[in-house]
Amino acid sequence: MTDMPKAYDFSSTEERLYQWWQENGWFKPEARPADAKPFVISIPPPNVTGELHMGHAMFVALEDLMIRRARMQGRAALWVPGTDHAGIATQLQVEKLLRSEGTSRQEIGREAFLERTWAWKKKYGGHITNQLRRLGASCDWDRERFTLDDGLSDAVKEAFVRLYRMGLIYRAEYLVNWSPGLQTAVSDLEVEYSEEQGFMYHFKYPVKGGGFLPVATTRPETILGDTAVAVHPDDERYTDFVGKTCLVPMLGREIPIIADEYVDMSFGTGALKITPGHDPNDFEIGQRHALALINIMNKDATLNENAGDYTGLERFEARKSCGLTWKPTA
Numbered sequence: 001m002t003d004m005p006k007a008y009d010f011s012s013t014e015e016r017l018y019q020w021w022q023e024n025g026w027f028k029p030e031a032r033p034a035d036a037k038p039f040v041i042s043i044p045p046p047n048v049t050g051e052l053h054m055g056h057a058m059f060v061a062l063e064d065l066m067i068r069r070a071r072m073q074g075r076a077a078l079w080v081p082g083t084d085h086a087g088i089a090t091q092l093q094v095e096k097l098l099r100s101e102g103t104s105r106q107e108i109g110r111e112a113f114l115e116r117t118w119a120w121k122k123k124y125g126g127h128i129t130n131q132l133r134r135l136g137a138s139c140d141w142d143r144e145r146f147t148l149d150d151g152l153s154d155a156v157k158e159a160f161v162r163l164y165r166m167g168l169i170y171r172a173e174y175l176v177n178w179s180p181g182l183q184t185a186v187s188d189l190e191v192e193y194s195e196e197q198g199f200m201y202h203f204k205y206p207v208k209g210g211g212f213l214p215v216a217t218t219r220p221e222t223i224l225g226d227t228a229v230a231v232h233p234d235d236e237r238y239t240d241f242v243g244k245t246c247l248v249p250m251l252g253r254e255i256p257i258i259a260d261e262y263v264d265m266s267f268g269t270g271a272l273k274i275t276p277g278h279d280p281n282d283f284e285i286g287q288r289h290a291l292a293l294i295n296i297m298n299k300d301a302t303l304n305e306n307a308g309d310y311t312g313l314e315r316f317e318a319r320k321s322c323g324l325t326w327k328p329t330a
Contacts, residue, residue, distance in 0.1 A: 228285075232270065301315045
């Protein structure tokens with residue numbers, strides 16, 4: 001009789017079997033006859049930002065099931081592996097590492113920062129592909145790709161050029177998430193949200209010809225970029241104001257009073273300041289009413305020349321200063 005170990009030794013057994021599969025070419029489509037029907041999956045490339053998580057394990061299990069089933073059906077099955085450079089997410093990790101060393105990307109310079117980023121990719125990209133192997137992912141590793149490979153980058157450019165020529169993409173103004181720390185735009189998927197206690201500031205917008213509109217906001221610094229005040233068309237409190245103009249507090253710039261159904265009559269004062277340059281909903285309202293778009297922020301989150309006397313202030317300092325200068329009204 002052969003003695004069996006008390007516990008299953010997954011480490012040596014699984015690695016040995018996986019190496020045998022790979023060395024014999026069982027993961028390659030060429031293992032099937034030349035006329036075999038192809039079956040191809042490109043792996044959703046994991047980001048080179050650390051380690052795999054349970055979501056990766058789930059898609060690896062499902063795709064491995066599909067690719068192995070296709071092989072058992074005699075098809076020329078190919079599972080293309082790869083990793084994603086993850087742009088901003090990877091940059092953030094490298095910058096955290098630099099901060100822990102008491103330096104920054106600005107201090108070390110562009111070339112040194114790129115070297116550190118590629119070193120990060122080599123370390124964690126290799127770690128992730130090893131994790132995929134340990135999961136048993138039957139990929140053709142001779143066809144492994146990285147999203148910054150020349151071929152893939154050229155293909156992306158080619159796709160954008162074709163889509164542009166077909167009229168399916170265009171260039172226009174749109175609000176993006178901006179990171180003052182990273183000094184770059186950030187996608188909606190990469191934004192981390194949190195709930196915080198805020199303050200509601202009330203301001204009086206003087207109406208040309210007499211009277212005023214009471215407006216409430218949690219971001220008084222954005223008043224400096226207002227290009228309209230909106231009320232609901234069915235709000236009888238402000239019907240007589242629609243079509244008139246009012247003055248932006250702190251600046252005195254004249255802006256129109258418009259009617260738009262987006263306004264919630266029950267929230268705040270029922271009159272909504274419109275800042276198309278700094279709020280996505282206001283941006284859409286601005287598009288509907290052909291309002292001007294004024295940016296009051298520099299890339300480092302200080303206020304620019306459009307902010308009048310507040311030019312140069314950091315955004316939160318400006319928020320506090322605006323709130324103190326114009327006392328909240330009852």
